Amino acid sequence: MNTQFQRPYGTPLPLDDDEFILRDLVRMMREQLGWVVGITVAVGAVAALYAYSLPAIYSADALVQVQAKNPDTMPLARATQMMGAGTGTMVPTEAEIEIIRSRSVLEPVVNAFRLNISVTPVAVPLLGALTGRFATPGEPSEPWFGLPRYAWGGEQVDVESLTVPAGLEGEPLLLRALEDGRYALFGPGGAPLVEGKAGELLEQNGLSIRIASLVARPGTEFTVVRSNQLSAIGGLGKALMVGEQGKQTGIVQLSMESSNPVTAMSITNAVVQSYVRQNLERRQEETARTLDFLNTEVPRVRADLEKAEDKLASLQQRQGAVRPTTEAQSYLQGGLDLERQIAALRLRRTQLLQNFLPGNASIQNIDQQLGLLEEQKHSFERRFHDMPASEKAGLRMERDVKIAQEIYISLQNKSQELMINRAGMVGNVHVLDEAMLPSTPVKPKRGLIIVAGAILGFLISIMAVFARRAIFGRMRELEEIERRVALPMFGSIPFSPAQSRLEDYSRVVPHEIGELPPPVELAAGEAPGPSVRIDEWLPAATRPVLAENRPHDAAIEALCGICTQFQFAVEQMPHRVVAMVGATAGVGKSFVTSNLGTLLAKSDRRVLLIDADLRRQRLSGYFNRASGMGLSELLAGRIDVKEAVVPTGVPNLWLVPAGNYNATPAELLMSLRLRQAIESYERAYDLIIIDTPPVLDFNDALPVAGLAGAAVVVLRAGAHTEQQILEAVKKLQRAGANVAGGILNTVDEREARPHRRGIDEQLASAAGGAL
Structure with a gap:
């Protein structure tokens, strides 16, 4: 007796290296390639939009040399030096740098360039910056989306002088352009302050303003701020970068950054001249x-x-x-x-x-x-x-x-x-x-921002893939299921387009009634009479058995490989009764049961299929059986075990239909007659395969799986989460079922590849899972 799989289900298999993790990541990304590409492109597009919405920043720099003071220009120092008291000749660079940042040097520059006055157009975030980049200065663009109050590019405002009361220093004021070059100035909260015309000096209530020129559409608004003088000087000091080139060289570099290259050059030279x-x-x-x-x-x-x-x-x-x-x-x-x-x-x-x-x-x-x-x-x-x-x-x-x-x-x-x-x-x-006019912006580094945005988008997409996997993740591969759930798998079955075509054709063209097969021979030598069940051999809704109609289909080839492992596992089981259990509905459990039974019957085994899915009765349709008496009537005591069996038309394969008795399925399947019937059938057939309801949807499968020698969980690729599979296996185990393994159905043809382990290890795993 092989006892290889004694580890509890849900315990992940040990990893020898990172191959499985990398493979999971690649597979998840391949499965959700649309999300990965979409998120990466979206974040990259946002990064590009942000990069091109940022104004180009230019830097202008100048160099000055600070020399040690000449003793010839310092008579007293020279006299004392002559009389024996020497003076130091160290270059006072650090002191000169602080002098450059002093108010006495920067204040004339602030006043000359009106750095204490800022005028900013009111624009739509990002979009306004983009439209402004393509507008012609002095030619205001037409408003978009019917929003005339916003600036869309091309506006020009030159505030020549502005003096406000101390209470309004640093407060944003609203400037609105009117007709014929006129304007209106509003204080915080929209309180009107003054109204005038460009080119005129206005003085009212401690406020003085003169706008030299105003080019804007009527209704366009601007934000005007008159900063405190000390704050303006401090702002220039922070924006101005001053540092010594080398150590004790006396060479000081001054640089200034601005979105206007002319402004950057002019301010840098003005600071230098003010310092000199x-x-x-x-x-x-x-x-x-x-x-x-x-x-x-x-x-x-x-x-x-x-x-x-x-x-x-x-x-x-x-x-x-x-x-x-x-x-x-x-x-x-x-x-x-x-x-x-x-x-x-x-x-x-x-x-x-x-x-x-x-x-x-x-x-x-x-x-x-x-x-x-x-x-x-x-x-x-x-x-x-x-x-x-x-x-x-x-x-x-x-x-x-x-x-x-x-x-x-x-x-x-x-x-x-x-x-x-x-x-x-x-x-x-x-x-x-002296500072020269820069031609190339130093920032933003648009290419770097876009590349960083794409990388960030890719990382976000990976996190999104993991998040979707954690919340909505569906398992698609054998290795993944075995590694994460520790459920041994018999194999995988690729999706069969031929089966879909057969089912579509059978819905339109009814099968003709053929000659009835011979009666069933039971262990007691008795057979059900043909006249009793002749009304059930009808051309009603049927799903043709693929193993009979397309024996060389890829799905049947995969099932043949599963049969090899399945037969080996059956020989190790104490009871030759297998319950085919689906985790949820729609996994193709009845398709696997019918075709697997057909293939096993062709190997000279007497196989009995029992349709225990009393709610759906899908297995009967594969063999052209209409609803009638079957398992439900047998469990209700209306017929005996001999009358419940019907032929399928496939040699060595018989079927117990679900029946049509109107009773609660759970109560019927929990009756003692089910155990007695299975024991009776086990003496007459080599193998009994029972098709059961979905274990997570109903509890009908639990008593059937508990009576079987082994339970095989049928899964559909991409239809179950890890938690669903674990819950299904745990429910079966709590019911006393021996979970032998699983079968993965409807795998994508591109993902259906041979199992990584050798056939001997697969057979040993199947045998171990059956115990």
Whole structure:
């Protein structure tokens, strides 16, 4: 006894690789190719529509060079440098970038280009943008769909100036074009504000507006917004991209994006010129302040020099010319160095005080240096404390005179240099490349958007296929059913167009009454009398048996392969009784039963077909049997087992029709007479095949399947969900049925391919499923 299939139904088979998953995906996509293509094309079309509705964005960029400040243009810095206090030469790029973004640089550009005023036509989303792309500027297009208030392209509005009360800043105002170039302006909520004509300045209730030109159809509406000045400057700062090219290069790139290439170029160049101008003004202001400082310091230093010279001359007259000693020369030189450094730091401190408060870190640093130098000076003087007083006084005066001379000459020279440089002064910022008119938009990347939309549509279509499969999915292949439901399958039967033609023909042309076949020989040697059932051998509605009329049809060839496995499974069954069960109605269960019985009968087996589908009685029609006495009468006790059997005209094949007794089918099939009849027939025939009602529609099949040696579930390709098959198998199992396997009917000819497993494994599976 083969026990291969002991796993509960509904437990998926183990996967060795991803082949099954990929095959399921490909199959589902092939089955729902229309959905996949439709969704992909639809999303791709929406992406294309969106891509072409977006305005083309152009980018214009300029390059400026920020140089380190020239010491020659900074007299005090040069003086301090000369006196021993150096200055840094690092390029202040980061500080200059922040200056470019400052309000002082951007505000003139905002005012010049009226960036604080925005005018947007009221248009239909997406469609209005598309029509506007193909319109001619200055020639308003005709309205579509009878919507004159919307702009359809070609409209032009030039708001030259607009001033609104503080409460209306940032609020959208509605501008409606009227006849003869007139317009009306409405506030939030539709409150009328002003009404005027293009070219005129209107001032009313704190609102001032001048529209230079207005080209639009009467009734066309626009949204006008007067932004707060600070918000407009901030918006320009965010739209302006500023960054250093490289590291510590001093090369700064400015770029601006706009839907108008001329606007992008003009604004970029305007920002550059505003920055250069502001930088020059800063340098000129710094130079002017330095010159003022020098003009006040030069007279004071000259007076100090004169006093020092007078004192030195007076002392020399009193003491006479005395040659200084080596010690005195050392004292003089050291004192000069210290005094020079102290003077330089004091000048530097005075310069910084013009821009910073005394608490500034740089000024405090200078104060600390001055303190140290003063201590060194006192210490130096203490070393020469024992020198003669007269010699010491003379050296001090000589030192003071030399220091005063150096400072005076330096300041005088720098004052003259500064006055000369001021006439031709330039800033430390130079324009390397001005912005030029861009010809190619930088975005949107329409091709990329369309490709991304197509990919997104494909992914959405795959998710939709899985969703449909999860909700409405129908199983179509043997491998899929075996893997996901763990139901062993005997095989698949392709759809037969010949069967459909035979059924259509039989409905129109009735079969002629032929000679009655011989009576049935039962085990007891008795046979039903022909005269009793002759009225049932009629040409009523019939479905010709395909195995008799088209023995070489593809469906019959497939059934022959199933017969091989079926016979092997029957030999392993404890009872040679098979219940053919359909999950739902319309799966072709009676077609499979009639043809399978015919093929088995041709293999020298005595086969009895029992039509237990008392509600539909489909099996009788395949053998030209009209409604009459049959199984229902047998179960009701009106006839015995011998009288219920009728010949089919096929050698070795007999039939027990459904009968026509008016009773509840479920009650009849649950009677004890059914078990007795099956036991009686089992002694007289090699195989009994019972056609039962759909198990999910009615419970009639459950008692029949419980009495059979095995139950075979007939499925229709693409007609059942996974849950339906599982529910059908579970209902049969709960009724005590031995589910041997299944047969997949009406498979698409293109999908009907050989089972992947070898024939030996198929036979073993069928035998195992029968147990």
